Amino acid sequence: MKVVGVDSADAAHYPLILAVLPDDAMSLRLDYRPDLFDGSAARTILDRLVRVLRRFAADPDARVAEVEVLSPEERRLVVEGWNATDRPVPDASLVELFEECVVRAPDAVAVVAGGVVWTYGELNARANGVAHALAGSGSLVGVRMERSPELVAVLLGVLKAGAAYVPLDVSHPQERLASIVAEAGVSVVVTGEDVFEPVEENPRVHIRAEDLAYVMYTSGSTGVPKGVAVTHGNVVAFCLDSAWRDEVVESVLVQANHAFDASTFEIWTPLLRGGRLVVAPAGDLDAAERGALIAGHRVTNVHATAGLFRVLAEQSPEIFAGVREVSTGGDVVSSAAVQALLRTHPGLVVRTTYGPTEATAFATQIPFAAGDDVPATLPIGVPMDNTRAYVLDEFLRPVAPGVVGELYLAGHGLARGYASRPALTVSGSSRTPSSRAGCIALVTWPAGVARVSWSSRGARTSR
Template sequence: MTDAGAPRCIHDMVAEQVARTPDRIAVSIRGRTLTFRRLDEAAEALASRLRAAGVGGGSVVAVVLGRTPELIVTLYAILKAGGAYLYLDPAEPSRQRERIVCDARARFAVVGSRFGEQVPDVKHILFVGPEMTEASAPEPAEPARPLHPDTPAYVCYTSGSTGEPKGVVVPHRAIWRLIDTPDWIDVRDDDVFLQLTRVGFDVSTFEIWMPLVKGCRLALAPTGHADLEEIVATLRDEGVSVLWLTTGLFHKIVTHHLDGLYGIRHLLAGGDVLSPAHVQRVMAAYPDLIFTNGYGPTENTTFSTCWTTRGSGNATRVPIGVPIDGSTGRVLDERLNEVPNGDVGELWVGGDGVATGYLNRPGATAERFVADPDPSRPPGSRMYRTGDLSRWTEDGVLDFLGRSDRQVKIRGYRVELSTVEMELLSQPGVEQAAVLTRTNGAGDTRLIAYVAVGAMDPAEWTTFGSALREKLLATVAAHLVPWAVIVVNDIPLNPNGKVNRSALPTEKIPRNVWNDYVEPSRPVERRLAEIWSDALDVEPIGVDDNFFDLGGHSLLAAELLSALQAEFDVNLPARILYLRPTIAALAEELLLRQQAGTTRKESADAGTQ
């Protein structure tokens, strides 16, 4: 008899559910359904083909399929065969898929029949189509081989903060720890889970395997990057009761489609710092709703900590809770010593959810995965360095402060960009916010804020952005005030539903000074405006705009002085920008000095004749 508390393989857990409820619907999408029995039969048929091809012992199997019942069958079949699935999104650029397949050294692939032009360069390729869920299953040609819970179950590529994709190898044990006996969610037999995120994103682990192991229905969202209206329609049509949203998507749906969450029993969100105002708003609208803020890196299998509540309260931050069952969390300093409660440190996570490591990258694995010093953990246990800043609160829960690599220095002060984003989100009229840094030619680092304001008339954007910045100047420390607040239609999200900061506008910053814009008219004024614009990274610049109001400072003034003297062939005093801080005044000074220089040259020429 199997020990209920011992780690187990995920496909075995699904198979046991198949035996309990064979005729219950396991998967649904737009009217198509698949029972647990049919899911298992189709998966066993494909698993037989995979075993015959040589899959086993954690072999990496690339998967190129859209979000369909065939995809779920394929993932289940790969686990049955003893392989580890590696999802390749058909919407990704082909070079990206090729790069990942090469890095993973994959020899096997399962490809949807409609993706014949996107076949990876591997040795063994199996094509599948809708018929796999309809035909009767043949007897297995290859018997199933016993697997260990530490056998790899999937490989998930993540660039993390480095921009270099790395394959995270996740074993069955880690998924078992997530879904076997969760203490952060109460799953009911009649629950309907929505599979919304990309399968290449580790939240899909929770979305797919929790309902299949627990005997619930797994509803599939349409393939592709669905818009808000399509997501809300799917929630309604499928009767979804358990929903996970990334932070960016959560903020958008609460802002624009709060009514679309009707019927959701348990709402989960995470992936970045959550806005307390948005959580309070959804909890006020649905007082019976259960809400979970789930935190966890890919390297610790979806969730490391969770904060589950039935009431949001009035806290200024949304905590990430405590380590879930089977996980540990420690806030450490640079020397790996525990920091006192209330102090900020880096969060390290451990337990059965820790991944095996990075595929084919022993050096990177050794750097981020280290021996767990906790004496209560079994020998060989490891913990993972998340790179995230956190602290223990007085209430005994963890507060997530964002990435350590998003902590910057502004005028000597250490600033956490998420703190500025939360401040912006608390302001009336701001629906979404993203803050990043930009460094000008003088090496000066500035905070640049982007805010989305919904249906506001674009003619009001500039005024709103300036007013918002003035309000922040009056309410928060100066180093937390963005140098510019740029109003945009929308804050873009990447395919994983997280804020895509690299897609934010990168052109020069709009002027953010109090006076009206007066366009340069004379040639010298226009040339000065061009030089200032390049130095300050601002446009347009008017003739009455003050150099220092635009963000200039002493170091930049000195550099600009050298450029002006070379451009106009004049000698200028070191304090010229303090004495003549506008384009109009400086242009007059330059013209006078050029004229004086010409007069002196003419006099000198006359004296030599």
């Protein structure tokens, strides 16, 4: 019996199947599932394998660390192309830029809270009073206060005195606060009981961009709490990032504890752009209280940690009426919560953020608007202005798009180091893979996200 007209086709049940076909010359065939990979992606993977095999064929004694998997084009993309974030930043201090806002619009509202309404001129005078009282008190000032308008004036006043502030959380045990004060070398601690009289004249203190603005202690979740030393230049670059538009930070809800880096965004970004701080009362707030603040003061921007964002977006989305942008981060952000909020308020933008304290609050971000594809697992985003994000392997080499590695960060937002711990600063730094002339940052810190990979929409976690 003869069987004719028979045809066959292979089908890959796994995402990728590499077949080695023996012949006079060994050949390779890569089968792939078209629902997971397109032809171009499969060809790229096979090309990388061939590149590695050719290297070992040419040099059998080559070490793995010396074998380059990426093509020159891929390396330029992940090292330079996706990190082309350079943007001019003023060589100025927070104080200088704030005082420029005072000169431009002294009667514009700077702070509101309860029955308190302070203009830029009034906030400036109150901060001047703090600065004059702290003159000669030392370079590091502890601030142990509840959230309030007075807290804002004290933080600004410390900077005007030429010092840096060390936030002290009033809810923390006295032993922890004493440890922070001792390690940081705090000279004086300002509390809510201290009273300062307004002074019209600005202090004649020259403050440079490279001077310290604050030393913020980490939570210690990965070990012993560490004091991250952040400069004026770090904060200025962060606050003037093009991701934050003036109309979005026109009226910002201040609800973060000043001992957490989200307060850097909530306080300094509006104050350097002529915006208004809506300071929430001290203590915990429920959804109704937040909604009343948002509606009553026409809040345009709200930042909430990932957990709080999920609860508010899914259970009380109506409170965000009138808000132009909600940003969130600090943990895994719920895709369902983002989609729910965008359905309720299609004119709103939800921006997810990521960044360790060592990178001045946020280092990456990505916005989502109504109509956008919101993936089930949200990416942590693309680098902010003047920030470079590298996904590296264990040999500190860039990995290819889609390949999981460790996230390293560099750029203007990179903190000076760990206060009073020079050895830890050195041990936590690494050379970047960039060879650009004029590269500002030559060290990076492992960014705290366990494993990440590049995708077409930026870096994404592999958790």
